[in-house]
Amino acid sequence: MSATTSRGSQTWFTPFNVITSAIIIVGLVITFLRFTKGLGAVTHLSHDNPWGLWISFDLLVGVALAAGGYVTSAAVYLFGLRKYHSAVRPAVLTGFLGYALVVFALHYDVGRPWRLPYPFIMQQGTTSLLFEVAACVALYLTVLFLEFVPAALEWLGLKRVRDLITRLTLALTILGVVLSTLHQSSLGALFLIAPSKLHPLWYSPYLPVYFFVSSIIAGLSMVIFESTLSHHYFADKMDQTHLDEKEGVTLGFGKAASLVLAGYFFIKLMGVAGGDNWRLLGTSYGLWFLVEMIGFIALPAFLYAVGVRNKDLPLIKWTALWTIIGIVLNRLTVGLIAFNWQLPPSRRYFPHWMEIAISIFIVTVGIVVFKFIVTRMPIFYEHPEYKDAH
Amino acid sequence: MDTIFYTYQEFYTHTKAIAYLLMVAALIGIACFWKFLSGKDDADQDRTL
Amino acid sequence: MSISRRKFLGWVGAAGVGTVVARSAHASGNKHFEGYPGSFGVLHDMTRCVGCRSCEAACNHVNSLPAPEQPFTDLSVLMQERRTTEKSFTVVNKYSVASRQTPLFRKIQCNHCLEPACASACFVKAFQKTSTGAVIYDPSVCVGCRYCMIACPFEIPAYEYNEALSPRVMKCTLCYPRISQGQLPGCVEACPMEALTFGKREDLIETARERIRQFPGRYVDHIYGETEMGGTSWLYLSGVPFSQVGMREDLGVTPAPELTFGALSVVPIVAGLWPVLLTGIYAISKRKEIIFQQELEAVKKAAQSRSKEEI
Ligand code: SF4
Ligand code: SF4
Numbered sequence: 001m002s003a004t005t006s007r008g009s010q011t012w013f014t015p016f017n018v019i020t021s022a023i024i025i026v027g028l029v030i031t032f033l034r035f036t037k038g039l040g041a042v043t044h045l046s047h048d049n050p051w052g053l054w055i056s057f058d059l060l061v062g063v064a065l066a067a068g069g070y071v072t073s074a075a076v077y078l079f080g081l082r083k084y085h086s087a088v089r090p091a092v093l094t095g096f097l098g099y100a101l102v103v104f105a106l107h108y109d110v111g112r113p114w115r116l117p118y119p120f121i122m123q124q125g126t127t128s129l130l131f132e133v134a135a136c137v138a139l140y141l142t143v144l145f146l147e148f149v150p151a152a153l154e155w156l157g158l159k160r161v162r163d164l165i166t167r168l169t170l171a172l173t174i175l176g177v178v179l180s181t182l183h184q185s186s187l188g189a190l191f192l193i194a195p196s197k198l199h200p201l202w203y204s205p206y207l208p209v210y211f212f213v214s215s216i217i218a219g220l221s222m223v224i225f226e227s228t229l230s231h232h233y234f235a236d237k238m239d240q241t242h243l244d245e246k247e248g249v250t251l252g253f254g255k256a257a258s259l260v261l262a263g264y265f266f267i268k269l270m271g272v273a274g275g276d277n278w279r280l281l282g283t284s285y286g287l288w289f290l291v292e293m294i295g296f297i298a299l300p301a302f303l304y305a306v307g308v309r310n311k312d313l314p315l316i317k318w319t320a321l322w323t324i325i326g327i328v329l330n331r332l333t334v335g336l337i338a339f340n341w342q343l344p345p346s347r348r349y350f351p352h353w354m355e356i357a358i359s360i361f362i363v364t365v366g367i368v369v370f371k372f373i374v375t376r377m378p379i380f381y382e383h384p385e386y387k388d389a390h
Numbered sequence: 391m392d393t394i395f396y397t398y399q400e401f402y403t404h405t406k407a408i409a410y411l412l413m414v415a416a417l418i419g420i421a422c423f424w425k426f427l428s429g430k431d432d433a434d435q436d437r438t439l
Numbered sequence: 440m441s442i443s444r445r446k447f448l449g450w451v452g453a454a455g456v457g458t459v460v461a462r463s464a465h466a467s468g469n470k471h472f473e474g475y476p477g478s479f480g481v482l483h484d485m486t487r488c489v490g491c492r493s494c495e496a497a498c499n500h501v502n503s504l505p506a507p508e509q510p511f512t513d514l515s516v517l518m519q520e521r522r523t524t525e526k527s528f529t530v531v532n533k534y535s536v537a538s539r540q541t542p543l544f545r546k547i548q549c550n551h552c553l554e555p556a557c558a559s560a561c562f563v564k565a566f567q568k569t570s571t572g573a574v575i576y577d578p579s580v581c582v583g584c585r586y587c588m589i590a591c592p593f594e595i596p597a598y599e600y601n602e603a604l605s606p607r608v609m610k611c612t613l614c615y616p617r618i619s620q621g622q623l624p625g626c627v628e629a630c631p632m633e634a635l636t637f638g639k640r641e642d643l644i645e646t647a648r649e650r651i652r653q654f655p656g657r658y659v660d661h662i663y664g665e666t667e668m669g670g671t672s673w674l675y676l677s678g679v680p681f682s683q684v685g686m687r688e689d690l691g692v693t694p695a696p697e698l699t700f701g702a703l704s705v706v707p708i709v710a711g712l713w714p715v716l717l718t719g720i721y722a723i724s725k726r727k728e729i730i731f732q733q734e735l736e737a738v739k740k741a742a743q744s745r746s747k748e749e750i
C-alpha cells in the first residue's frame with residue numbers, strides 16, 4: 001500500500017486512501033456538530049451515564065494499548081535486553097501517537113476542552129485520581145515526545161540537538177516507567193470512588209493493580225501485533241537488524257506475556273476471594289467474568305506458552321491479537337458493561353453511532369500519521385549516520 | 391500547621407498537595423544523587439573500557 | 440427541638456450564620472474529622488409528605504430554572520420515577536408499597552454529604568463543602584470531565600449536555616445564597632406539610648430520634664443519612680424500609696475520600712521507590728555487560744597468546 005501511494009497522482013485512488021478520506025470527512029462533520037450543538041447532539045451520554053465510549057474506548061483502551069512504549073524501552077534500556085533494540089523505536093512511536101490521540105480524543109469528551117490545563121494552573125484537586133491521571137498523562141506525553149524526537153531530528157539532520165537528547169535516554173526511560181506505573185494503575189483506581197455502581201466482580205481494591213498488570217500484557221501483545229502488521233506493510237523500510245531481531249522479539253515478548261497473564265489470572269482470582277464474590281459467578285455477570293478469565297486470560301496464557309515452546313510464530317501472533325481483544329473487552333466492561341449494572345435497562349447506555357464514528361475517526365488519524373512518519377523517518381531502520389550510536 | 395480541618399476531604403487535599411511536591415523533589419533528587427553516587431565509577435569505567 | 444420555619448428566622452437573625460463555625464474542641468486534632476460543627480441540614484419526613492410538588496415549584500423559582508413542560512400542579516408526572524436533571528434540582532417520586540394503603544413520596548435532591556464524593560473526585564476542586572453544610576459548585580473552573588457524576592453515589596449531579604460552549608454541572612445548592620443570609624431553602628419554605636425541617640444537623644438527628652421514639656409504629660428505626668457514605672446533611676425518616684422507596688441501603692458508611700485513600704497513598708511511594716529500584720536493575724544489567732565484555736577480552740587474549748605459542 002505504501003508503495004502505491006507514494007508513486008504519484010494517478011494511483012491516489014487506492015482503497016486505503018478512499019476509505020480514510022471518507023472517514024476523515026465524516027469525522028470532521030461530526031466534530032463541527034459536537035462543538036456547535038454540544039455533547040447532547042452527538043452522544044447518548046446521560047445524567048446516569050456521564051462516561052461513554054469516548055472514555056472507555058479512547059481513554060481506557062487507548063492508554064492500555066499504548067503501553068508498548070514503556071514496556072519495550074524498560075526491557076531494552078533497564079533490563080539490558082539489548083537484542084530487542086530494534087523494537088524500541090516503533091514501540092515508542094506508537095506509544096507517543098497513542099497518547100497524543102488519547103489527549104486529542106479527550107477534547108471531544110470534556111465539556112470545556114480549552115480548560116484541560118486548569119487542574120495544573122488554576123486549582124489542584126489533589127484528592128482526585130483523575131488529577132493524578134491527568135498529571136501523569138501530560139508528563140508522559142512529554143517523555144514519549146522526547147524519546148521519539150531523536151528519530152525526527154535524524155531525519156531533519158539536526159545532529160547536535162539529537163545527541164543532547166539521546167544522553168537523557170536512561171532518565172527518560174525511568175521517568176517513563178514511573179509515570180506509566182502510576183497512570184496505568186490510576187485509570188483503574190478511578191473507579192474506586194464508585195463501589196455502589198461497578199459490579200462487585202470487577203470492583204476490587206486491587207483494581208489499580210489489575211489495570212497496571214494488564215497494561216504490561218497489552219504492551220507486550222501490541223508490540224508483537226504491530227511488528228506483524230508493520231512487517232506486512234512496511235517491510236521495504238526495514239533494515240537487516242530489524243528483520244533479524246524480529247523473531248527474537250516475538251518469542252521473547254510472547255514468553256513474557258504468557259508469564260504475566262498467568263500471574264494476572266491468579267491475582268484476579270484473589271480479588272474474587274477478597275470480596276467473597278464466589279456466588280456471583282453463577283449470575284449472568286458471573287458468566288461474562290468467567291468468559292474473560294478463561295477465554296481471554298487463561299487461554300492466551302496457554303497459547304502463548306505453546307507458541308513459545310514450539311517456536312510457532314504464527315500462533316504467537318494470533319494469540320497477541322486475541323489477548324488485545326481481551327484487554328479491550330476488559331476495559332469496556334469496567335467502563336460500560338459492569339458500570340451502572342444495577343440500573344434498569346431503560347437507564348443504561350449504548351453509544352450513539354456518531355460516538356463510534358468519532359472513535360474510528362481518531363484511530364484513522366493515528367494510522368495516517370503513523371504511515372506518514374515511518375515512510376520518512378528512521379523508525380524501522382537505523383539512520384546510516386547514527387549506526388551503533390544508540 | 392495550625393490550620394483546623396473539619397473534614398477528611400480538606401485534610402487529604404492538604405496532605406496530598408504536599409505529597410505531590412515531594413514526589414517532584416524525589417524524582418529530581420534521586421536522579422542527582424545517582425549522578426553523585428556513580429560519578430567516580432563512570433570515570434573509572436571510561437578508562438578501563 | 441424541631442425548628443419550625445417561623446422560629447428559625449428569629450434565631451438565625453440573633454445568632455448570625457458567622458458563629459456557626461465556632462471552633463469546637465474535638466475538631467482540632469488532625470486524626471478524626473466530624474464535619475463542620477453546627478452546619479445545617481434538612482430532615483425529610485416521608486410519612487408527612489403528600490406529594491404536592493410545591494417544593495419542586497419553589498426550587499424552580501428560587502434558582503430561576505426554565506419552566507417545566509408540565510406545570511408543577513400537574514401530579515400525573517408522579518406516575519413515573521424521575522431523577523434530578525439540569526432543569527430540576529429536586530424531584531418528588533411516588534412509591535406504592537404493599538404494606539401500606541397510602542403511597543409514600545420521596546423528595547430527591549443533592550444530599551450535601553459531609554464528605555462529598557463529588558468534591559473528592561473533582562480534579563479542579565470545583566466542589567466545596569462549606570461551613571454552612573451546603574456543597575457548592577464553581578462553574579468558573581469546571582473542565583467538564585463529569586467524574587463528579589461518576590462518583591456521586593446518589594446519582595445527583597446533572598450535566599448541560601445541550602450546551603455547546605459553556606456546559607455546567609447542575610445540582611441543588613441547599614440554597615447556599617439564601618441560607619447564608621439567614622433565609623430558609625426554597626423547598627423548606629414552600630412545604631405546606633412541614634415534611635421538611637431545616638436546622639442544625641445535630642438538632643435534626645435529635646428531632647428524628649424523638650419522632651421515632653414517640654411513634655415507633657409510624658417509622659422504621661433508622662435515620663437515613665446519619666451514617667450513609669459517612670453521613671449527609673439531608674436526613675430522611677420513612678415508614679417502610681428505605682429500599683422500598685428507591686433508596687440504596689448498600690452504600691456503606693465509608694466516607695468517599697477514604698475509598699481512594701489507599702490508592703492515592705501508593706502514588707508517592709511508587710514515585711519515590713521505583714526510580715531507586717529501576718536504577719538498581721539498570722546498574723546490575725550494565726555491570727553484567729561490563730563483566731561479560733571483560734571476560735570476552737580475556738578469552739580473546741588467552742586465545743591469541745595460545746596461538747602465538749603454537750607458532
Ligand atoms: S449527594 Fe452527590 S452531589 Fe450531593 S454532595 Fe453528595 S456526592 Fe456530591
Ligand atoms: S465535571 Fe467539573 S465539577 Fe465535575 S469533576 Fe469534572 S471538573 Fe469537577
Ligand code: SF4
Pocket residue numbers: 487488489490491492493494495531544546629630631632633634635
Ligand atoms: S412540598 Fe412538602 S409535602 Fe409537598 S412534595 Fe414537597 S416535601 Fe412533599
